[in-house]
Amino acid sequence: MQQIKVLPQRIINQIAAGEVIERPSSVVKELVENAIDAGATEITVKIVDGGKNFISVADNGSGMNKDSLGLCIMSHATSKLSSENLFDIHTFGFRGEALPSIASVSRLSITTSDNEKSEAWQLRMEGQANLGTAPASRSRGTTIEVLDLFFATPARLKFLKSESYETERCRAIFNDLALANCGVSFRFIDSENEKAHYEKTEKLAKRIDDIFGESFSKNIFEIKGMRDNLSLHGYIGVPTFNKSASNQQYFFVNNRLVKDKMFVSALKSAYAGLIPHGRYPVAILHLDMPHADVDVNVHPAKTEVRFRDVERIRSFIVSELKRAIESYGSSRSTTDMMDRFYSSISNPLKPIPTGIISSNSPVPELRTTATALKKPKDENFERQTPKIADVFAFPSQKSPIFEAIKKEWPEENTRIEPKPFELETAPETVNEKATENETISLGNALFQVNNTYIIAESDNGIIIVDQHAAAERIMLEELKNNLKLNSQSLLIPENFTLTEAEIELLKNYNDLLLKLGVYLEYFDKNSVNVSAVPALLETSDTEPLINDIIDELSIFGDTYTLDEKIHSILSTISCHSSLRAGKKLSSQEMNYLLRKMELTTNIAQCCHGRPSYIILTFEDLNNFFERS
Numbered sequence: 001m002q003q004i005k006v007l008p009q010r011i012i013n014q015i016a017a018g019e020v021i022e023r024p025s026s027v028v029k030e031l032v033e034n035a036i037d038a039g040a041t042e043i044t045v046k047i048v049d050g051g052k053n054f055i056s057v058a059d060n061g062s063g064m065n066k067d068s069l070g071l072c073i074m075s076h077a078t079s080k081l082s083s084e085n086l087f088d089i090h091t092f093g094f095r096g097e098a099l100p101s102i103a104s105v106s107r108l109s110i111t112t113s114d115n116e117k118s119e120a121w122q123l124r125m126e127g128q129a130n131l132g133t134a135p136a137s138r139s140r141g142t143t144i145e146v147l148d149l150f151f152a153t154p155a156r157l158k159f160l161k162s163e164s165y166e167t168e169r170c171r172a173i174f175n176d177l178a179l180a181n182c183g184v185s186f187r188f189i190d191s192e193n194e195k196a197h198y199e200k201t202e203k204l205a206k207r208i209d210d211i212f213g214e215s216f217s218k219n220i221f222e223i224k225g226m227r228d229n230l231s232l233h234g235y236i237g238v239p240t241f242n243k244s245a246s247n248q249q250y251f252f253v254n255n256r257l258v259k260d261k262m263f264v265s266a267l268k269s270a271y272a273g274l275i276p277h278g279r280y281p282v283a284i285l286h287l288d289m290p291h292a293d294v295d296v297n298v299h300p301a302k303t304e305v306r307f308r309d310v311e312r313i314r315s316f317i318v319s320e321l322k323r324a325i326e327s328y329g330s331s332r333s334t335t336d337m338m339d340r341f342y343s344s345i346s347n348p349l350k351p352i353p354t355g356i357i358s359s360n361s362p363v364p365e366l367r368t369t370a371t372a373l374k375k376p377k378d379e380n381f382e383r384q385t386p387k388i389a390d391v392f393a394f395p396s397q398k399s400p401i402f403e404a405i406k407k408e409w410p411e412e413n414t415r416i417e418p419k420p421f422e423l424e425t426a427p428e429t430v431n432e433k434a435t436e437n438e439t440i441s442l443g444n445a446l447f448q449v450n451n452t453y454i455i456a457e458s459d460n461g462i463i464i465v466d467q468h469a470a471a472e473r474i475m476l477e478e479l480k481n482n483l484k485l486n487s488q489s490l491l492i493p494e495n496f497t498l499t500e501a502e503i504e505l506l507k508n509y510n511d512l513l514l515k516l517g518v519y520l521e522y523f524d525k526n527s528v529n530v531s532a533v534p535a536l537l538e539t540s541d542t543e544p545l546i547n548d549i550i551d552e553l554s555i556f557g558d559t560y561t562l563d564e565k566i567h568s569i570l571s572t573i574s575c576h577s578s579l580r581a582g583k584k585l586s587s588q589e590m591n592y593l594l595r596k597m598e599l600t601t602n603i604a605q606c607c608h609g610r611p612s613y614i615i616l617t618f619e620d621l622n623n624f625f626e627r628s
Contacts, residue, residue: 024051025169030098032177035059044187050166058143063114066121073099106149112142127152175211180255182207221328225320230289232320237282239274246280253287258305266314270321275609326601445590454590461617469606476607477600487517487532494530494542502550
């Protein structure tokens with residue numbers, strides 16, 4: 001039997017270094033957090049060769065005297081714990097592992113002063129060897145320099161990547177900490193070149209603008225919410241300003257940057273039906289809560305936390321996110337809108353090929369804006385709200401709703417007076433206060449293109465609407481507000497084969513499907529009959545509907561609430577029951593759709609996050625065609 005023995009301190013420190021110090025960016029994180037805990041208001045980070053050869057963090061914090069300097073490099077020596085309660089942590093670093101861990105794998109020097117008389121001390125270490133303490137000169141604060149990282153454990157160097165990669169990791173950590181501490185001035189220097197300088201500010205919006213730039217800032221809006229002892233504040237992106245990865249989602253708990261699946265899940269739920277599958281919203285969220293209700297002592301690097309009541313916190317975050325999104329309105333992202341427009345046009349200056357248009361080619365007759373604009377007889381007509389199924393299923397031109405439309409709105413009066421153009425495509429700057437729900441005006445329908453897109457005109461530009469995407473969103477919001485789905489029995493029940501796992505999934509959510517008007521009968525482990533579907537569906541082809549519902553059900557987890565599950569299924573039903581692309585619309589129908597859009601929450605995107613309309617102002621068009 002092998003004998004148990006106590007490891008030497010050198011090995012203990014190197015094990016701790018492996019947990020805490022993964023790469024140069026880990027050193028930057030630990031040292032900057034120490035500076036913040038020391039009350040610093042100015043912090044300068046310098047690196048060389050991605051931090052592998054040199055890292056320096058200088059601050060104007062409280063500093064240390066000679067005795068404390070000698071203790072700070074000892075394992076588990078700390079000034080961060082005011083009591084023995086590990087569940088009431090108010091500082092970033094508290095384990096007392098960072099400095100001894102860094103010292104064990106590098107050449108380290110610490111120069112510090114706790115007074116304004118430039119009386120300072122410097123301690124130097126090389127691996128495990130303490131090279132002693134000597135007098136130095138420095139104003140109040142601390143400078144820590146780390147040279148030749150991992151020289152004492154050269155095998156670790158093999159796991160590091162290129163200089164540019166390690167530099168970007170250091171820069172990313174630097175930005176993360178700057179986002180959490182707006183009251184601190186940050187400076188980042190790479191090989192003697194200043195790459196970033198963020199002045200201290202009281203406004204998170206200013207710090208966001210400094211770090212991410214104007215393009216990012218124009219497409220986010222503020223969120224603020226409180227419930228009991230929970231407080232949520234920060235900024236989130238308009239739904240159409242989404243990314244292909246989640247690397248622009250930042251979560252802070254009591255100013256500590258964390259990685260937690262609860263936040264990710266909450267964001268996903270709040271933006272459900274607003275962004276496309278596989279895309280991610282941007283968010284910078286700060287959650288403030290009693291320190292005793294969150295355990296930050298579950299990971300050596302302190303990037304993971306454990307909440308005492310995770311469901312209550314998640315519910316609060318989801319509800320506040322949804323409230324903020326709905327109250328902000330239906331803004332489209334500025335960069336998303338114009339970038340899509342420009343990038344989708346291939347070489348707009350390319351000459352028209354010979355023969356496409358000739359002198360004998362017929363010229364289409366155009367109706368100009370000078371044509372008399374006649375109001376409908378009933379000036380309140382545009383605010384009437386008939387039954388949703390009647391409006392957007394468009395079953396027949398002879399349906400009662402269209403007969404009523406034609407009676408009040410004769411064919412020759414196909415246009416109405418435009419309202420003042422009030423929609424801004426996105427906030428001009430980061431607002432410190434969430435904007436009230438915006439009133440949008442989508443003008444008057446001019447014509448339909450490819451039986452799919454409605455072209456409308458306003459006083460300020462033109463609007464292009466995807467009729468299916470718009471109708472899909474209108475349908476969903478109506479269903480959410482008036483959840484009462486009647487079933488319609490199928491004359492001949494449809495039967496099709498599924499996998500055993502898919503059948504089991506449908507059975508697990510059978511009660512939910514019944515509430516939503518979907519009736520299923522199960523005969524064996526691979527066969528299902530669909531006997532009834534929601535009455536508003538305009539098609540009896542149920543297999544695509546059931547397959548889509550299965551896809552939605554498969555992503556549900558224990559953290560999804562019943563409301564979230566209902567919303568997901570309603571999105572699928574809305575897609576299958578809405579006005580389709582390829583449907584020819586009359587002028588009345590097009591204008592009626594525009595009026596309904598103006599009254600609908602989150603109308604800027606369909607249930608799956610695709611854009612439902614684009615606004616091209618005359619200024620946009622003038623810029624594109626290079627008109628002065």
